[in-house]
Structure formats: C-alpha cells, structure tokens
Amino acid sequence: MPALIEVVTVIDAAPATVFDLELDVDVHAASLAGSRETASSRRRQLTLGDEVTFRARHFGLIWRMTSRISAYERPSRFVDEQTRGPFRAMRHEHLFEARGDGSTRMTDRLTITAPFGPLGAVVTRYVLAPYLERLLRKRGDYVKRAAETGRRVR
Template sequence: MSRFEVTTLVLAPPPVVFDASLSVELHTSSMRGSREQAVAGVTSGVLSLGDQVTWRARHFGLTWHLTSTISAHVRPSYFVDEQVSGPFRHWRHAHTFEPAPDSGVEATLMKDVVDFAAPAGPLGALADALVLRRYLTRLILLRNAYIKETTEAAMR
C-alpha cells in the first residue's frame, strides 16, 4: 500500500473550495489532458454522500474506467472518495478543508491524502515505485491548481 499527501493553499473560503472539489464539471475540466469524463452514475453537478460516478480516462496510452463512491461527507471540512471498481487493488482519497491561519484573507488549506495499492502484486509494486506514485501526485497537483485558479477567480 502506498500513500502520498498534497497540501494546497487556496484564497477562497472552505465551503467554496469544498463544493468546487465535488463538482463533476470542474473535475472533468481539470483532467482535460487525460480526456476524463463521467460516464455513469452521477455525471453532472456536485457530488454528495453515497453518490457514485464512473470515470473514463486515458492514462499510459490506455483507456481506464474507475467507479468511485463518496463514502464520507462533512460539509465544508471533509469528504472521502473510494474506488468501488477499477484498476487499483485499493484507492481511498481523503480531502480536508481547513481555514488557513494567519493568511490575512479568507483562505483554505486543502489537503489530499491518497492511499492506494496498484494491481498485479509484485509487478504493481514495482510500477508504483518507478512511476505510479509520481504520476498520481502530478495529477492531484494539476487538479488542485485548477481548483485554486477557478475558486480564486470566482472570489474576485
């Protein structure tokens, strides 16, 4: 099992950043490079507790499908999405949103904690060590930059 964490400062209040992070449309826009689309379940709007969505995306030259569910949801501070079916042996992505202390403006510390296990046993562990963790971290950073840009622009 692997884990990585990413923290992003967003100059917008936690409820705004929380809702943006659960927006299907914002997610697909942020993942335009991998042509990610919601193809089943909840395919538009803001996700909430118990919602499932199947994502289709292109990574490593292959098309992948991953169905996730929102397994925890405490607005505006915390939610978790977990894989129900898809390419990982395990996928759990916890999102927290806390007011940023001493920022001088209303701001949010957005923290992502991703726990995952690659498929294929020892080969998956090797892929994780060589490529997967770095690749997934880059995707989360890209998504967070888009959330930051979008929410901060909406606050101006």
C-alpha cells in the same frame, strides 16, 4: 503494499467554496481535460453515497474507475473510494482547513494499492505514485484558479 501520496494546495477562498468545487463532476473533468477525462454520475454536485464513473486516457490506454463518496463532512472533509477500477484499492481523502487569513489549506491524501503483488508494488512506487502526484497537483492548481477567480478556467 499501499502507497500514500499527499498534496497540499493553499487557496485564497473559503473552505465551503473549495469543498463544493472538489465535488463538482464538471470541474473534475475540466481540471484533467488533457487526459480527456469524463465524469458521469446521477448529479453534478456529489454528496454522501453518490457514485461517479471516470473515464480517461493515461499511459496511452483508456481507463475506467467508479468511486463512491464514503464520508462527507461539509466543509471540512470528504472521502471517495474506488468500487470498480484498475487498483486493488484506492482511497482519496480530501481535507479543507480554514486559515486565519481567509484562505483554505486543501490536502489531498491518496492511498493506492496496485494489483499484481510485488511487481505491482514496484510499478506503483516508481511509476504510478509520481504520475498520480502530478495529476493531483494539476487538479489542485485548477481548483485554486477556479476558486480564486470565481469561474471555471481553461
């Protein structure tokens, strides 16, 4: 059974700025430095069809996941989907909506399906989904600070 996680972050910057930060592999890695996240791809700024492989420590284990940018509509939306990794399926939709005050409403919509049938569904609901929601909030906060200050933050 798939789990849907949705996180909204309001950022005082234009949608194009936030969109570009979200597709920057260096920003991604820096935003989750606590889990020793690395992101490797052929280029720093991802676009349609690009793949990126993430490596990080979660739950005391090293995890690897490769995702491909499957939809790209700058500056309003992009989607990345797992091509190899720990989930049966993972789809992450990123939405960027301009607000009347010049800010951006960034919505992360993550859908995951874990392996291992009913046991995986229980683990997803009570362990993975809350954990991934915290990671998305942390990442959103990092992108917010980077966009609003015009520089990467630590």
